[in-house]
Amino acid sequence: MLITCPYCGPRDVIEFTYQGDGNRERPDPASQNFEAWNAYVYDRLNPAGDHNEIWQHSGGCRAHLKVVRNTLTHEISSVAFVRGDHGRGDHGSAARRKAEDKA
Amino acid sequence: MVERQSPLEPEFHVGSHGNFEHGVEIILTETRPGSIVQLAAWPGEEKKLIAAIRAVTGLALPDGAGGGLSDGVKSVFGFAPGKFTVADEAEGLATAFAKVVTPAIGTITDLSHGRTTIRIAGPKAEWVLAKFFAIDFALPAFPVGAGRSTTHHDIFAQVQRTGADQFDIYVFRSFARSFWKALCHASEEVGYEVQ
Numbered sequence A: 001m002l003i004t005c006p007y008c009g010p011r012d013v014i015e016f017t018y019q020g021d022g023n024r025e026r027p028d029p030a031s032q033n034f035e036a037w038n039a040y041v042y043d044r045l046n047p048a049g050d051h052n053e054i055w056q057h058s059g060g061c062r063a064h065l066k067v068v069r070n071t072l073t074h075e076i077s078s079v080a081f082v083r084g085d086h087g088r089g090d091h092g093s094a095a096r097r098k099a100e101d102k103a
Numbered sequence B: 001m002v003e004r005q006s007p008l009e010p011e012f013h014v015g016s017h018g019n020f021e022h023g024v025e026i027i028l029t030e031t032r033p034g035s036i037v038q039l040a041a042w043p044g045e046e047k048k049l050i051a052a053i054r055a056v057t058g059l060a061l062p063d064g065a066g067g068g069l070s071d072g073v074k075s076v077f078g079f080a081p082g083k084f085t086v087a088d089e090a091e092g093l094a095t096a097f098a099k100v101v102t103p104a105i106g107t108i109t110d111l112s113h114g115r116t117t118i119r120i121a122g123p124k125a126e127w128v129l130a131k132f133f134a135i136d137f138a139l140p141a142f143p144v145g146a147g148r149s150t151t152h153h154d155i156f157a158q159v160q161r162t163g164a165d166q167f168d169i170y171v172f173r174s175f176a177r178s179f180w181k182a183l184c185h186a187s188e189e190v191g192y193e194v195q
């Protein structure tokens, strides 16, 4: 599997570390909304198809990346910096909203 | 001034080795730069850091990821977004950068004693390096001056191309002797000379 890092170009998957599901939305650290924390820790969309993921190019530029990987084919349809605009990444929220709208 | 010792020394054997009956196709050396620093810009401060690199080294970084250049004495290349490695034959690079890279622009990490720089040159340099690193070493994909962050056997390394068939490899000092031995073994089949 090759992941095309936006800085380094196409690299073998051995250079990357999986950082988890990219659909999670972390509640505010001060939040006492236990349902939100429970959802953050345990709820997963688990799609058979495109999946938002966070990967780190740990054996390269060390940037954190938002990756869309197809869980059936391993095809990677998009890779971008989590902090491409030097702001907060919005990787999870849009996909989760879309999934919630469908439900 | 205290003389710096090379971590390669017990395994550094000057001369020709391996299958060199038909000539050596690899030259291995340790470049021993006096200073190696890594510079990192805060988000949005990259242009100021690039200007500081030019002010200190006289080297104008080309645009683009992994871009770099070397004048044979000083070298610079990008290794991550907003981050650069700079090396100089002379000591004192970190002190020089501390005067121009203010805390508002970014950070300076002095790695002069933390990295060992090994130079591999010759017509089979790409061939030998391809045994270690899963990256494209062809000249169009990896132009002269450019740098790459990558790994060999899960150990991090930085590679700068300093000639059409010459590469400088920055490895952790504590892993340098191990890497050197592996590099010598990998060069045996084509014949190599340690200088």
Ligand SMILES: [Zn+2]
Pocket (backbone or CB within 6 Å): A005, A006, A007, A008, A009, A057, A060, A061, A062, A063
């Ligand atoms: Zn990268």
